[in-house]
Amino acid sequence: TQLLEQSPQFLSIQEGENLTVYCNSSSVFSSLQWYRQEPGEGPVLLVTVVTGGEVKKLKRLTFQFGDARKDSSLHITAAQPGDTGLYLCAGAKSGAGSYQLTFGKGTKLSVIP
């Protein structure tokens, strides 16, 4: 069974601070995706990383895929209240059934004005 552990589970920071959240597994994934979910809504895809060591930037968000494709991190620079939400990572396994995502439980981020 593939598991994704996300840490921290909860994070509360002041506006303007930087933060990093982590997504770790003992399994190798063909791709890893980050989603943000707001209360009462579905997850919204932020980014997909597929190559070990890959770094992608989306404005103030920087995503990194580990060299061994087992882990990933999300770094937010100068957090804003609009960044508040639940951040989920999801991994796709290699080969048959790669459409089936394994989700972590998420990091709930609160950015205080």
Place this chain on the structure above:
Amino acid sequence: NAGVMQNPRHLVRRRGQEARLRCSPMKGHSHVYWYRQLPEEGLKFMVYLQKENIIDESGMPKERFSAEFPKEGPSILRIQQVVRGDSAAYFCASSPVPTDYGYTFGSGTRLTVV
């Protein structure tokens, strides 16, 4: 079609009743995936369907749950004789081809069994 449409957004059922959850994929998407999110848990894969075919139902409970995606109309997730443990948010996602590159999810149906 602005995105993946799910209805109803909220559904309350008494124990023993049936729940029907509907999902209309994005225009041009013929692949539909259902996930369930239990309180304080991550999303769990339930079933993957193409038009008129169930491709993978390995995540579906063996009893009381079924899914379909007819040639015309939305995909339906059906839960018979609901129990309290079925209370959860059910999300549908779609894609134009089978993919591991990320989905577009709907807003979900929140099922409450009383």
